[in-house]
Amino acid sequence: MKQALVLLAALALLVGCGGNASAADAPVPTVPAFAPADPAADAPVPEPTPDPNRPMVALTFDDGPTSYTPQVLDLLERYGAKGTFFVIGRNLDEETKPVLQRMADLGCDIGMHDLTHTDLTRLSYAGNVKRIQRMRALIFDQIDGGYETHLLRPPFGSLNKTVRRALRSADAASIRWSVDTLDWRSKDPGAILKIVKAQTRDGAILLFHDRLPSTVAALRKAIPWLQEQGYELVTVTELIESSGQSIRYGEDYRCKPGR
Numbered sequence: 001m002k003q004a005l006v007l008l009a010a011l012a013l014l015v016g017c018g019g020n021a022s023a024a025d026a027p028v029p030t031v032p033a034f035a036p037a038d039p040a041a042d043a044p045v046p047e048p049t050p051d052p053n054r055p056m057v058a059l060t061f062d063d064g065p066t067s068y069t070p071q072v073l074d075l076l077e078r079y080g081a082k083g084t085f086f087v088i089g090r091n092l093d094e095e096t097k098p099v100l101q102r103m104a105d106l107g108c109d110i111g112m113h114d115l116t117h118t119d120l121t122r123l124s125y126a127g128n129v130k131r132i133q134r135m136r137a138l139i140f141d142q143i144d145g146g147y148e149t150h151l152l153r154p155p156f157g158s159l160n161k162t163v164r165r166a167l168r169s170a171d172a173a174s175i176r177w178s179v180d181t182l183d184w185r186s187k188d189p190g191a192i193l194k195i196v197k198a199q200t201r202d203g204a205i206l207l208f209h210d211r212l213p214s215t216v217a218a219l220r221k222a223i224p225w226l227q228e229q230g231y232e233l234v235t236v237t238e239l240i241e242s243s244g245q246s247i248r249y250g251e252d253y254r255c256k257p258g259r
C-alpha cells in the first residue's frame with residue numbers, strides 16, 4: 001500500500017489530467033485510502049464508497065438550480081448515478097429547498113458557484129472570504145439539518161492566488177474540470193455527446209450546465225454511455241478521496257489527483 005502511494009505521488013508529479021496540470025500543482029497523497037471511520041454509536045450508515053480501482057468520472061453541473069435541475073436529478077436517480085451541483089446563491093430561495101434536499105438525499109455533492117456568478121479574481125482576499133462564507137451559509141440553510149460544503153467552482157473557471165488563499169483560509173477547494181462539454185455554447189445534444197465520448201478518461205471531471213434543455217437531452221444518452229464504458233459516476237468528493245487523500249483546502253482540482 002505504501003509503495004502504491006509512493007508510486008501514485010511520483011506519477012502525480014509527472015502527469016495531471018492527461019498532462020495538462022503543472023508539476024507544481026500536483027498534490028501529494030497525505031491520508032491513507034479508506035481509513036476506518038470512528039464507530040460512533042449515532043453515526044449514520046455510511047454511503048458505500050466507490051471501488052477506487054474501478055474507472056470513475058464526476059459529472060458536475062453549474063449555474064443552477066433551475067427548472068431543468070429536477071430533470072437532471074431524475075436521470076441520475078434512474079441510473080443510480082451521482083453528480084455534483086455548483087449552485088448560484090441568488091438562485092436559492094424557499095422554493096429551491098426541495099430541489100437541494102433531493103440532491104443531498106441522492107448522495108450528490110452541493111458546491112458553491114458564487115452569490116451572483118462574479119469573476120472572483122476581481123475581488124479582494126477579504127471580499128472572497130466573505131462571499132464564500134455567505135454562499136456556504138445559504139446552502140447550509142437549504143437542507144434539513146444543514147449541509148456544509150467545502151467545494152467551490154469559480155465562475156468562468158477564473159482563479160488566481162488571491163482566490164486560492166481565500167479558499168484555503170475559508171476551508172474550501174477549487175474544482176475545475178478536464179472535460180468541457182461546451183453545452184452552453186453549442187446547445188446541441190449531439191455535439192455535447194460527441195465531446196463526452198471523445199474526451200472522457202478515467203478520473204475526469206466533466207462540466208455541464210443544468211440550465212439548458214439540450215444538456216438534459218445530452219445527459220439522457222451520455223449517462224448510460226458512460227456506464228456502458230464501465231465508468232462509475234461519482235461525486236467530486238468521492239473522486240478525490242478515491243485517490244487516497246482527503247480534499248485539500250486552497251487546492252485546485254481538475255480531475256482525480258494523480259491523473
Ligand SMILES: [Zn+2]
Nearest residue numbers: 062063155156
Ligand atoms: Zn457558471
